[in-house]
Amino acid sequence: MRLTQYFTSTLREAPADAEIISHILMVRAGMIKKLAAGIYSYLPMGLRTIKKIENIVRECMNDAGAVELLMPSVQPAEIWQESGRWQQYGKELLRIKDRHDRDFCYGPTHEEVITDIVRSVVKSYKQLPVNMYQIQTKFRDEVRPRFGLMRGREFIMKDAYSFDADDEGANVSYEKMRAAYCRIFERCGLSYKMVEADSGSIGGSYSHEFMVLAQTGEDAVISCDRCDYAANLEKAVALKPAKAPCIPSGDSDTCPKCGGIYEIARGIEVGHIFKLGTKYSEAMNARYLDKNGKQQTIVMGCYGIGVGRIAAACVEQNFDESGICWPVPIAPFEVAVVPLNSNEPDVVEMAENIYSDLIKAGIDAVIDDRNDRAGSKLADADLIGYPIRINVGKNNIKNSLVELVIRSSGEAELYTREDAINRAVELVSQAK
């Protein structure tokens, strides 16, 4: 991509309402733009990152045997009344009346819709298990939306729903999703922790959250450094010490179970998986005939990932004073080529050649072909956070050299054109 043919809009100033670094940097880098409280447009640069996250999620879900579908965002009240959530759900549920004064809502989750689909199709144990997912826009009418994509009202989510013949099958489905989630966060380049959690308004028998560790995280995460126990604080304090022996008790910070030291860290929830059991299938009459022709209730699980949240959480983990440091797999572009002297034909020619070589090598590259000062181009590149940058300047090309800079470490080395290409290709493939 050429920046002259793209739509970029970097800002020097942080937005007045931005409190956390991911919000500040994603707005300043021109990745997102606020339309109303908690409602953002994904500008072209931001959408590239979102699409890359979506593709990683999609590949990992498909590999785990889940099948993609797409359900409506506008849902009729009737199915929510059937599950009982029309009454239970508070003001976070955005309720809508259509032109005929019928009740609808903008779906914050899709348990009711998917259960309605499955109950109409699945009649026999032979049709189970089923696991279906979608990547879709949802709405939750937060009382105080803030933090950019972190706590928005309209947001993109991947939600999956599993349907099994029995509890044992449901556990297998849950385990597959747990493994898929670990793979997703690893592939996105995130440092994360899986912790025990409460089920909240979704309901069900147990659940785990996936937390990206970052100082700005809204949640506290407890973990023992010796035994396996990890939970969010809410869940941990709700349990008795006997059942969750690694929880801090009194003044002591040693784990009463194993003697290890417990730690409290801050985390950002990016995924949540729930063993739902029969809460929805019972209420909505989703049943099947077993091998003996006897009617049984389907056992469900549900599994959510905040796509926009992954992007924001990643920024919280990867930034410096100049801007974002995207990991390669979800960077808007992998390599940026920056001709530092736009008026020098040699510089422009070398930069164009390198850009063209990178594209041929299958690299997702961008060239900053704008007629701007070097300082302004480099500041933009650092702010947007391309993981690898190749600077082409008039002094170095006298010696047929260009500079390759790694954004996260600041490491810079001089290479010939050919070696710069090879090094960039090597770095990108190592990181994916």
Place this chain on the structure above:
Amino acid sequence: MRLTQYFTSTLREAPADAEIISHILMVRAGMIKKLAAGIYSYLPMGLRTIKKIENIVRECMNDAGAVELLMPSVQPAEIWQESGRWQQYGKELLRIKDRHDRDFCYGPTHEEVITDIVRSVVKSYKQLPVNMYQIQTKFRDEVRPRFGLMRGREFIMKDAYSFDADDEGANVSYEKMRAAYCRIFERCGLSYKMVEADSGSIGGSYSHEFMVLAQTGEDAVISCDRCDYAANLEKAVALKPAKAPCIPSGDSDTCPKCGGIYEIARGIEVGHIFKLGTKYSEAMNARYLDKNGKQQTIVMGCYGIGVGRIAAACVEQNFDESGICWPVPIAPFEVAVVPLNSNEPDVVEMAENIYSDLIKAGIDAVIDDRNDRAGSKLADADLIGYPIRINVGKNNIKNSLVELVIRSSGEAELYTREDAINRAVELVSQAK
């Protein structure tokens, strides 16, 4: 893909509310499922077709230099008040109040949002032209939703918006989109016609519609068989004969301009492009400084394609008494392998080998590995409408032969395994 690991749900009976063939067949083939009036889920099989259409649209838009972004579905009333459409738009606009009683709508189009983005970023003629598009879910609260995806309330649309420095530039942008649209409909395998049209509630100076020709079309399309003139009937009768000389006048059906014969055909609108002029940029103050430092108003165009409508219109053009006949580029799967005798190990082995060969050859193949009767599998395959089918039956494999059937023509021939693969690969690549 293996059908045993997929989610299929073919129906023998047409839904009671279905009036047109695409609605009947897409529901019966398990591609879509109604949730409420005019609101459908895209089931896995249907979503595959939708995603293929989206990718064709995306590639053609990118090739034409348009840049993808994603705007919110929920839009604040303020920008609609600025453009004047909050008052003008009727009940088709789904109005929403949030928990703080603030006014929003579920966007049926995005002229206001995109103009708000561009006016905040574009300050100089150097930043023009800009053309941005999104593929996104929209809502139009139709008084009488019907015909499945053809006239739904919630629907997927590609909408693009161009911003130019002057009228001449706007014409260039319009022309690029016109060419891109032709390419999109050709690549989807549709027979279509571009006609002059009215601008309706979107407004602007002129517009063209892209019509898929089908007897069930809601619109009448006038075209002269000798000169170039084509228009929708609404537009044609609104013009004076002198200006549109090919319109039927009196009892004569000859073109008064060229003597050619005019024809009236039925069409389904799948795309609509508008030269907007300065309607929105004037109302919303989207201006820039020209080369002389003088403030000018940006000239706009907007360009829409109904993604779900393309799928439905394609079915209206490609079906027979057994079901859908998808063209290869937007078929849910390109080739289906059907082992006719699920209990014969030789048959199953041959079918599995062919399936695996097709996948290796890069074909989007599916194997019907369900333990069902041959008749039921073939009926499903015809209903869903895979363009190419390879039947593996116990009689033919005695002679090491399998049957390759072309869905649209019914043409069937016997091949060896290797020749069947080659023939399938050849047919798929010819069609794409």
